[in-house]
Amino acid sequence: MSASTHGPRERIVYEAAQHLRRTGVAGTGLREVVSAAAAPRGSLQHYFPGGKDQLVGEALEWAGTWAAERVDEHLARMRRPSASRLFDAITDDWATDLASRDFERGCPVAAAVVDCADTNDAVRQAASAALQTWQRPITEALVAMGRGPRRAQALSTLMLCALEGAIVLARAQRDTAPLRLVARELAPVLDA
Template structure:
């Protein structure tokens, strides 16, 4: 475990991310977050004086850092480092979860983007930062696999775009098909970019 050893503050951020990626931002209540984290309700205003917006922002930031750190782990787990293998590992995280626990949850950053991008609060900057903390290590990993620096960032953006969209369609259809299709169709393109120029 050790999970429950983390302080109540971090547990609430984690719980907020989990509830947001399942039900969305608006449908996730502050009281619900505290209850899910096993934290006292009174701690909410103590740890998050900025209110719900601060809690959502931190949950989004946590998700972005989590995704960014996973990149290195995925690369380390590959037999031979190829862009298509990395993308397949990223998608497998979702197909595995959907096969094991059902299609109940998506990406919390996507949820916050859909619900808060137009509102103009600080959450829009938080989601932008989260995508950056996700894309940057991904682009660096691609560069380390031989992708020219000029294209690495573009392909990283493409990979995240396609993955997010495939997650969306998979949840809608309750079928991992969009995810497996994305891996199959995009793989050759990614590896071709890593091949040494002729």
């Protein structure tokens, strides 16, 4: 969960993602990111000639694969996996993260969509791709549990919708209740 491999480039991408989670795309200053990453400012134009768009894109990609790996970890840890148990684990992850950091950080993908869906198609596509990266292992797990591909896709979409919305509500009211609620209410649908 910390700064992946130790190069400055990786640290910048990681720190960009974290900053995205807190203040969105427009609120994320490149100078600030670089200084938080303890990286030289000159590295920006060297490693990210595509400018801010490229950096944000890579941050989203990183976040997507990180989330996907996290899903796999949860699945590996379960002795008898089920859809509701997986969703429980994911929402619990987020509830813990939100509460422990005082609701500072949300989902970077949601931040990118909300800020850029209209004005920056490159970022929007990166967000969409990150979402797919995240969703794939969930869908595959559901298939492994016996659902048909279509049904698995629908259920994983439902999970991400409820999760993203619950994160927004949780941050708004500074309370993890929405996350616990969606986990509880969706369980019957997910396990049906």
